[in-house]
Amino acid sequence: MLKRIETHHAIAIRYLALPKRGGLTMEQIATEAGVSRRAVYDWLKDPLFDRELKKEIVRQTTARLPEVMESLTDAVLTDHNAAAAKLLLQVNGMLTDKVEVETKVSGDVDIDALRERIKQAKGRGV
Template sequence: MQRIETHHAIAIRWLALPKRGGKTMEEIAAECGVTKRSIYDWLKEPLFDRELKKEIVRQTTARIPEVMASLTDAVINDHNAAAAKLLLQVNGMLTDKVEIDAKVSETVDVEALKARILAQRA
């Protein structure tokens, strides 16, 4: 597939909807003027897949505030620890990275350090 044609765009619009907008694959194929097999073949094409994912993001972006409200409700009402962790991560208040402050002394007595190491080994 070199580019997205009109029939591809029609399929993408329906496939990006929750539950395909209530349509079956046969109905979507009929709207596009192709067979159901064509739709399944398109789903394997990288360009079609990328465009489908972009359309899903476009359609769901407007609902993110609802998702966040629902997540907040799950934390508060259900005492859901996983939801709390996700909510904090989404808001940048919790990360998995560990930051280490290294303090290096410029006056390291290498000979004393070697002596301590030898003493520990003995």
């Protein structure tokens, strides 16, 4: 298990975080990092390496988020894509899957009477 990210790890992370690994094979990435291909595959299983790789992917993609949002908006408007519309609203905090229920109880609740009302409602198909 890695204790810290060293230069050869950072070199591999830089290439692995690129789309299509920057056009390099795993062998080429290993060569650039000065290690064996097996070492790179082993690093991919390491929690610290994995966490740093994900951080680098986020860093590299953050700059392109405006483009992503624009294309998402285009998909909603031109393709009438409902899934894209839902995602766009969620990203902007205008739609949530969260359901909030507020209950107000005043005084004592007669549980038996409440159960009877539920039973009656079920009988009516409500």
